[in-house]
Amino acid sequence: MNKRLFALLSVLVLASMVLAACGGAPAAPAAAYECTDPLGCVKVAPGEPVHIAYWGVLSGPDSSLGEDSKRGVEIAIDDKGGKVLGHDVLLTTEDGGCTPEGGATAAAKLASDTSLVGLIGSSCSDETVGGIAALTNAGLTTISPSNTRPVLTDPARGPDYDGYARTAHSDAFQGKAVAEFAYNFLKVTKAATLHDGSAYAQALQQVFADEFVKLGGTIVAQEAVAKDATDMKPVLTTIAAAGPEFFYYPVFVAVGGYVTAQIRDVAGLETVAIAGSDGIFTADLLKGGGANTEGMYLSSPDFSAFTGDYAGFIEKHKAKYGGSTLSTFHAHAYDAANILFAALEKVAVVQDDGTIYVPRTALREAIFATKDFKGITGTLSCSPSGDCGAPVIAVYEIQNSDPASWDPSSATAPNPKKIWP
Amino acid sequence: MRTSVGERLLDLAVSGVLWGFRILLVAAVLLGTIATIRAGKYTSEQWIDFVVFGISQGSIYALIALGYTMVYGILRMINFAHGDIFMTGAFGAYFLATWLNGIGFIDNHPILGLLIPILFAMIMAGGIAMLVERIAYRPLRGAPRLVPLISAIGASFFLEYAFRGFFGPGVYAYPPIKALEGEWNVLGVGILKVQVVVAVAAFIMMAILYFIVMFTKAGKAMRAVSESKDTAALMGIDVNRIIVSTFALGAAMAGAAGVLYSLIYRQVGFFMGFTPGIKAFTAAVLGGIGNIPGAMVGGLVLGVFESVGPSLFLEGLGIPRPYQLKDAIAFTMLVMILLFRPSGILGERITTKKA
Missing domain, CATH: 3.40.50.2300 (Response regulator)
Structure with a gap:
């Protein structure tokens, strides 16, 4: 018994040494990507999807607000043919319930998912107030299509909001x-x-x-x-x-x-x-x-002041979901998703075998550096504190x-x- | 029984602090009231409106509270799924009333159009409560008190999310009853018809329930089981049947309350039972849990305080946005009652300690 245990242990020790050696000095051929980004990188291997998430209100009386924005993101993905940089886009959702507590719970869950590249959300300003610190600290960046509380993009909003931008107007x-x-x-x-x-x-x-x-x-x-x-x-x-x-x-x-x-x-x-x-x-x-x-x-x-092809968006919406739009921020969500994809395409490091690395800080900076982006809600440029909207009320x-x-x-x-x- | 001087001093200090608290609270309420009345912002008609709003809301609380109090009286158990039973009644009535409205029945027969959904909601809520009792509570009858309580919370979530699964997370609008729109002129004061109808219907329901419990054989059996299950069984009472009928009766009241609530607020949704359920539980404790007239009094007191309180004394105290504190009034009252009169407003009537 003891002998077998000893054998098992030694095998395990040996295995871990080999693994550690591999991790320390990769024996991969050619120039392997070395991540130098202070917030780390997300690696997407060939065949793996690029994972983005939508977080917002998907239950309760305000679920139309969140569902409406989610549809905007889905249409944006369709328009990309479902692919970014040759990888399928995987969209998952997390419900924030339109409350600070719900937002905090959703954000905590998302922050622990290391496969996440970027986020769209939240729906309600309360969700952002509750959850943004967790997301920012995890190195993630989220673009909200519908938060309108003014202080969220105030220049003095504090470092917790470093990972927060929005395409919605400020109130x-x-x-x-x-x-x-x-x-x-x-x-x-x-x-x-x-x-x-x-x-x-x-x-x-x-x-x-x-x-x-x-x-x-x-x-x-x-x-x-x-x-x-x-x-x-x-x-x-x-x-x-x-x-x-x-x-x-x-x-x-x-x-x-x-x-x-x-x-x-x-x-x-x-x-x-x-x-x-x-x-x-x-x-x-x-x-x-x-x-x-x-x-x-x-x-x-x-809606009539949108400078982009809003009518075309409505056509796609009708074809995909039938019926009218549910709330007001679908177009803002569509733009938010496209800003994220554009930033992603700009900063992602593509390897010969199709593996991509997304440096998190660079992605965040690319989103905030968005300038003269032709969206359907207008021509969007982000301020240093994350205000990207082109508000006409x-x-x-x-x-x-x-x-x-x-x-x-x-x-x-x-x-x-x-x-x- | 001899206590040391130190203990007696401590007792004195504690009761002194409590008394001080009581006096402070009453003084705050009085000061606020006087300040508001002196400010003269509201007309007497508006004050009457506040009270009427409170009575109709309170009578709904009272109807729900009856279910809590009856089940507690008989099983010593808080049926936390009761608020959701209320919701099931409202849902049942909503679907029936929408259909009746669609065929024009409600416009042609407003009284039947009101009564039939109420009856249907009572039957439906009663049926669901019987199922809940059979599945979630009866198998746990002999278990420690905490066990059925947890089971009740589970049943509550089950009902909420089952309805959410069937009917979605959104809200439905209860069809308007044209005959109930507008006001009646009562002694020169215009009072909304729907408020009057809701309050009157609730009082009739409560009177019927009180009659059943006090003057029928089944009611006598219920009271007997509530006194002592074993003795009642020895007297030839089928205890299980009585417990089931208590659940069904309480639930029928909640189902009716669900319809009345929908008549006033015109919205039906899967989560609608939560807040009224908690408020009604507060009302039941306020009136003295286990005591039927107590539940009625507690509901009315709670409803009127919630309605009048923010404008009567919170505003007078200079508190901004007093209506945000409406729930605080309800729960402060609960805490006060638990501190100073744990048996509730009418709680003295339960004198015998039950096992």
């Missing part, structure tokens, strides 16, 4: 656009806001409020509810007591649906103008909000509360329909 633009729409177009002077405690909504309503005051308007109430609140009538009664002419709630789908469904029941708010933003720019709002959504305003990226009006009629890119009967600018 510094969106909040301002809505304020101008309300003050100049609707000619209202008294506005109230409501947020759901999310990083997105909190910041956006504040930008709106600041800009609205700058234009000369008054903010009569700024309230907030919890993200899982359902009974909005008390808080709406409080808002009604302040007597607004314009009520802005740039929240997510759950709260947005409940507020819209209940708002006309509250004395004093029967006719107030109501508006939301890109977080509820989805047919799911019509399901939750019902008939009250008719005439509601929603701000969103201006429009305000749309919901024409019909039937979810089946949702089709913002329809030529004949767009719903919602662009009304400003």
